Amino acid sequence: MADKIATREAYGNALAELGEINKDIVVLDADLAEATKTCIFKKKFPERFIDCGIAENNMFSVAAGLSTCGKIPFASTFAMFAAGRSFDQVRNSIGYPHLNVKICATHAGISVGEDGATHQCNEDIALMRTIPGMVVINPSDGVEARAAVMAAVEYQGPVYIRFGRLALPIINDNEGYKFEIGKAIKMAEGTDVTIVANGMMVAEALEARKMLAEEGISASVINAHTVKPLDADTIVNDAKRTGAVVVSEEHNIIGGLCSAVAEAIGESYPVPVVRHGVEDVFGKSGPAKELIEYYGLNAKGIVEKAKKAISLKK
Amino acid sequence: MENDKILALQKTALEIRLGIVEAVYNAKSGHPGGALSSADILACLYFSELNIDVNNPKWENRDRFVMSKGHSCPGLYSALALKGFFPAEELKSFRHTGALLQGHPDMKAISGVDMSAGSLGQGFSCACGMALAAKLNGKDYRTYALVGDGESQEGQVWEAIMFAAHYKLDNLCLIIDNNGLQIDGRVSDVMNTMPYESKLEAFGWNVITIDGHNIEEILCAFESAKKVKGKPTAIVAKTIKGKGVSFMEDQASWHGKAPNEEQYNQAMAELTAYKNSLGGNN
DSSP, rough: OOOOOHHHHHHHHHHHHHHHOTTEEEEOOOOOOHHTHHHHHHHGGGGGEEEEEOOHHHHHHHHHHHHHTOOOOEEEEEEEIIITTTTHHIIIIIIITTTOOOEEEBBBGGGGGGOOOTOOBSOHHHHHHHHHHTTEEEOOOOOOOOOOHHHHHHSSSSSSEOOSSSSEEOOOOSTTOOOOTTEEEEOOOOSEEEEOTTHHHHHHHHHHHHOOOOOOOOEEEEEEEEEETOOOOHHHHHHHHHHHHEEEEEEEEEEEHHHHHHHHHHHHHHEEEEEEOOOOOOOOOOOOHHHHHTTTHHHHOOOOOHHHHTTOOO | OOOHHHHHHHHHHHHHHHHHHHHHHHTTTTHHHHHHHEEEEEEIIIIIOOOOOOOOOOOOOOOOEEEGGGHHHHHHHHHHHHTTOOOOOGGGGGTTTTTTSSSOOTTTTTTTSSSSOOSSTTTHHHHHHHHHHHHTTTTOEEEEEETTTGGGHHHHHHHHHHHHHHHTTEEEEEEEEEEETTTTEEHHHHHHOOOOOHHHTTTTOEEEETTTOHHHHHHHHHHHHHOSSOEEEEEEEEOOOTSTTTTTTOOOGGSSSSOOOHHHHHHHHHEEEEEEEEOOOO
């Protein structure tokens, strides 16, 4: 397996790569360029980098204005501030007029680590998903992060992509890998339970599948990188086969991928859907790896929930 | 300045006011007070200042205008209708179900609207983005934004003011519709925003204070703004909320209320009479 890379790093690199080939791209940040990695683009194209200072609300509306004048703005800050603080701006300046702004938010989830609760955003997917017309993506590794950025720039309309601080293993380095907005990727087949995951939990889901196999349980794994529009067909079709679903994400179990999947399953083919994520609590400070264990956001946690889902089968 | 031009713009402002009352009355909903207070400014913008093309609303070199105080859109719509962006008949279905003219500006649907607005403070930031785009693209169009005095209580407005000065957006003109009133009463009682001049200067802006109902002063302010390089210009326009309709003038209660039939008739009669009294060529 290749070296680990944080998806925020892959994002920063992808932006710099895009800057070469697309002259309309401008990048905005709110004094976090070193953290969000937009600094890589800034170094190469300083005249197209706009630091807005610690004034996120202004930044997102400025991005909206820029997008009406031929620019393709990528606006970055931490997920907490992009989806949280500036929800109104993202919804009203960008979402409502359906403008071509790419909201690329880093430091999402528990894996922010030491900064603690005020910075550990476990609500961003839920918030962004409720905006009509918003595309919401949570890439699972550096390869997918780059692919998501490339797909976002081709797409006409607002896109929210969340990236993490923690270095993750590359899991999408297979030759046939293809990223398409709204198309979930079946990573592995199974017959007893469907594991749907995105972001950092996809690697954990693959690990969980191995652990379940040792106990004679066959699990499929679906990478639902795009939460909106959700690839309900792929997920429902697999649920028809297994009869039980577990959803795993680095997010509150309320409102994110877990909820999106539960909605789709509930309306099409009702089978048990068990949610695995942050159980409606605030985060805490600590090294990311330890917090992941503390909050059970790992393969072991998925295995537990998968068994619960199976036990609920009629 | 030619008297003919001033007279013509005064009449246009009255036409805009008639359209405002028409729209809000027919909707039985809307915000007449703040639309009426900015009618003279809108007349000057749309019939003198803005370099726009009604046949090419998305012309990339056009001047931009953002009604950041989006609830005052009856004024914007009235000006756009007069200009020919859409049929004046549309004013009568303002805010109706399925109608074109939404309760707050909708840039997707309405020709001539450069930015959607409604959630206060945001439109002005968008205008800053448009002005910045001009600088980045080497274009010489100008961008104008109208912000309310109540609206300027939003922190985002000051973020944008900082931003515009920092990025030397001398192609940007902010107009503050300083009518002194908001929903809960006088701005000075609710949350005082004055004085603007010293605040804006401290933020690095060029500031011009005018009577927002004096056509000549408005036009002169626009001219002055264009001459200042290296910093953006703010025009602090002292206005009267509800201006033009006697019973609405300087009343907080007419912020977001529609006139009944009797009031509508009185308002239309007053405005028409005043327009007729101006004389000159019609």
